[in-house]
Amino acid sequence: MPASQQHDHNHCISTAMDTARTLCEQRGLRMTPVRRRVLELVWQNHKPTGAYDLLAQLSEEGFNSAPPTVYRALDFLLELGVVHRISSLNAFVGCDHPGHEHDTGFFICKECGNATELPAKEIKKLHETLVKKFSFSIETSNHELTGLCQNCKATA
Amino acid sequence: MPASQQHDHNHCISTAMDTARTLCEQRGLRMTPVRRRVLELVWQNHKPTGAYDLLAQLSEEGFNSAPPTVYRALDFLLELGVVHRISSLNAFVGCDHPGHEHDTGFFICKECGNATELPAKEIKKLHETLVKKFSFSIETSNHELTGLCQNCKATA
DNA sequence: CGTAAAATTGCAACATTATAACCTAAGGAC
DNA sequence: GTCCTTAGGTTATAATGTTGCAATTTTACG
Helix, strand or coil, rough: CCEEEEEEEEHHHHHHHHHHHHHHHHHHHCCCCCHHHHHHHHHHCCCCCHHHHHHHHHHHHCCCHHHHHHHHHHHHHHHHHCEEEEECCCEEECCCCCCCCCCCEEEECCCCEEEEECHHHHHHHHHHHHHHHHHCCEEEEEEEEEEEEEHHHHHH | CCHHHCCCCCHHHHHHHHHHHHHHHCCCCCCCCCHHHHHHHHHHCCCCEHHHHHHHHHHHHCCCCHHHHHHHHHHHHHCCEEEEEECCCCCEECCCCCCCCCEEEEEECCCCEEEEEEEEEHHHHHHHHHHHHHCCEEEEEEEEEECCCHHHHHHH
């Protein structure tokens, strides 16, 4: 059973959409159709998804589909904090604990491609550890790990 | 005084070149002119440098200069462990403590653009912390932090 | 040596990811 | 409604990275 089916993923998505809507309301921002659909797609794919993949999916649904469309939507969602960019993959994933979060961490399975976001608490701890050790004023931190997830390790 | 002049940078470069040459000898690999020159350029620039910047510099010097030339050299140097890729910048930097190292961490100053590699020991500790906490079998870890370096913080 | 195998490089084309510039349309404030 | 701001449409282009194949150089080895 793929990881994407180990839980009620529709519930994930609807929660994520609710959160995004709420954040928009709080900040006086607009959750437009394209933005909403991009966010849904990011969640539905469940795996890190490239901008051009999203673009293709939008296109199939009759949305306008030039690169700026999807990049603008992604920029908005990144800013809102409901999506993260995984720079080692040039891909985007939904965030399951948004807010005003600047530190991110992912575990990326080499086998199945799933990217699991590390718990905010752990990331924060890592960040703080690093702040203490170095005389930099750290603003953001991002951590990307690769290896095998528990599932793939077991079946390997 | 720019950070690049706070130390004997030529010494850095020659040390790095020596190390690379030694690693090549140990592993029966060839340090060819292009590879050597790319490594020198990466070090000379002192800041994370894009592949196409390196390509332009090679070109000025009369080297062959099509993208594969520089990407192949970079791949070789990455594999050798004497260069790292900073994925959030799509750029490359020299490694000052090579060997067979898979875990990397950088502090990238938003102001001056310098990327400082975090001490291997610290990175290793971070990595181990994460290994213990999660049931993934982690193979590589990369950590990228942004903020202000001590220098830029002081002069700001 | 001389020849075959392997590694490296040259080269052309192409693929992927992302942005710029400029204009039109939609939504909200008054 | 009018104005202003924000969002989206469109075209083109920039920036980054890869593939495939031929030519060359290096190495291994009889």
